[in-house]
Amino acid sequence: MKMSVKNINCKISMVHSQYFEKCYTYFNSRNISLRDRIIIRVLQYKFIFHSGFISRKSTFYLIRNLLVKLATSILRILLVSTLIRDVPYSFPSSSPVTGSFDFIVVGGGTAGSAVAARLSETEATVLLLEAGGSAPPESVVPFAWAPVLALGQASVTVASEPEDNAALSSPGRKNIAYFGRVIGGASTVNGMAFVRGSGYDFDSWKDLGNEGWDYRSVLPYFKKLENYQAERTPSLEKYRGFAGPVSVSQVQRWGKLRSAIKAAAAELGVAFNTVGGKSNIGISWADLAVKNGVRSSASESYLRPAATRSNLRVLTRATVTRIIFDEQKKARGVEYTFNGQTHRVVATKEVVLSAGALFTPQLLMLSGVGPPQMLTERGIEVVSALPGVGQNLDNHPGFVMHWRVKPGVTISIKDIFNPKTYIEYNSKRSGVLSGPFGTIAHNFVNLGGGNPDWPDLNLPWTLRPSVPTPNIDKKTNVQLIGLPVLHDTLTTRVVLMRPRSRGLVSLRSADVADPPLIRNNFFQDPYDLKLMVKGIRETFRVMNTSAMREILLPQPDTSLKACLRYGRDTDGYWECFVRHVVGQDAHHCCTAKMSPPTDPMGVVSPRLLVRGVSGLRVVDASVMPHVVSANTMASTYMVAEKASDMIKQDWGYPVQQLY
């Protein structure tokens, strides 16, 4: 299908000028020509000004978007100018690929890059098809992720359906989700926080009937994938890897803050730096997927070293539209679009689906694997009736609390526009740009009861100046930050690790260009809301230690006016507060969950083979039965490493002995 304005059928059904739903693919796709881009932009503005949509609100968003674009463009130029030494590997894709390969991996993201590279260690031929392009040069700069990458061309944004119980301060009560659409996927645009789940998460996966996924069985794969940039000690060697492809290091500098957090842990009687062991309970200084001030993404860690192998072919800007099944329901290959043309390619052994927790279920459903009634309603022929496809969407709801701090404790706006920042990064790969614009320390706690070593909340500290939270209206943002807005801020977050509520991913239509429908269902189970309120009270307890008070300035009144009717500092007030400001952490998972055959909602077996068909596996965050109590990248790499060995074993290729 040639993508052009004529067949786009692009009803601009947006909540406000920032977010396109039906048209998002086209704006984020490099398959679209410059001429069509210009026409769509003109249509967009025509729509805003001539549809009765024009209002102070839409004008505000237009101006705000222009200013954001201007600021990010300036930042991008500054960042790119610091990159003379480290440019990400580029995957030139000038012509389409046809013919046959032993394995076709769909999606060159976090998991897909790892699987393709590992499979190419054998003599099998491997094709990796990725919808996005090569990584933008600034992606190597750790600090760049939020302002430049997550909001830029390397990712797509998709609005959820309106929330029933949350997002009260978001336009249309919709949560906005970010997904990497670039080689390396989310690992190229994410916050780089590298933290494993608790060992009890994996034991729970096994208890749900998934043999081989308990902590003891997955630990060797966590070690295999990691190259920890620290001195080897016997206690570290028990848990951490030192020879794997993904480089990981502790956050450098910010000594004042580190000392304060360490002292707060001591004051609270909480363990410091526990992340990596079986129980991650306690306070820890963050590890990042960074080496010597440069991001370690999946494409740099796995694909760059494998790129010269003649049996591995990587095609970027190739969007897979469906999996092709034969009469026996065996996956025979895929159909994809490249430069506006449709092509087919054959898999002689397996198709591996690694398009992430949103797009993997979309592709399964578009190929006839999913809830039968929904497929029939969309005019899609059912190949395998699997009601669980797209169900069980799990994630980490969370929100930010702002704290004013003394100078030198955190990043300030002045640092960002100071030429010295760029000179220091350029010459030494150190300074502000070498660190995060996000998580700097974790605080994993259990406040809900049960196993006290298994966290149900993370209350991390994040480094960012007093920037507004995206997708929350201006009025609420101002109340949350407190006036005047430009000052040095430390933020803490309250993030639910093991929500009981579950959402779903479904199809809007049979058109691959329509973004899938996301329903988060945050706080459908009221337990989740109550636990978040406990997290707020625990945050105040931590921030009230004398160690933390030492770095704080007097705080302005940041009450949320809409909630004051419940009375200050009551549980009712805080529940109302959370329902207004909660967003999500882009840790989507579990939409094609693994499970034993007895679970009717399972999608893949514990060997990650899709039920009811053959020759098709899912390898990405979708297969997790429930979200881990940590950020999800490290566990996604672990899934990819373990799956690669399973695939090799199933096809008789040798695997490295890890036990």
Ligand SMILES: Cc1cc2nc3c(=O)[nH]c(=O)nc-3n(C[C@H](O)[C@H](O)[C@H](O)COP(=O)(O)OP(=O)(O)OC[C@H]3O[C@@H](n4cnc5c(N)ncnc54)[C@H](O)[C@@H]3O)c2cc1C
């Ligand atoms: C902005 C952001 C910040 C985050 N921060 C952190 C963090 O700090 N720490 C952490 O641990 N986790 C973080 N995460 C979460 C973590 O990165 C993800 O859970 C994990 O990387 C997901 O890996 P995946 O392989 O499942 O999917 P992805 O990495 O998203 O890979 C999917 C790939 O498939 C491609 N694709 C999709 N559809 C098609 C198609 N039809 N045809 C071809 N290709 C297709 C996509 O372009 C993408 O490259 C963050 C995520 C985001 C988006």
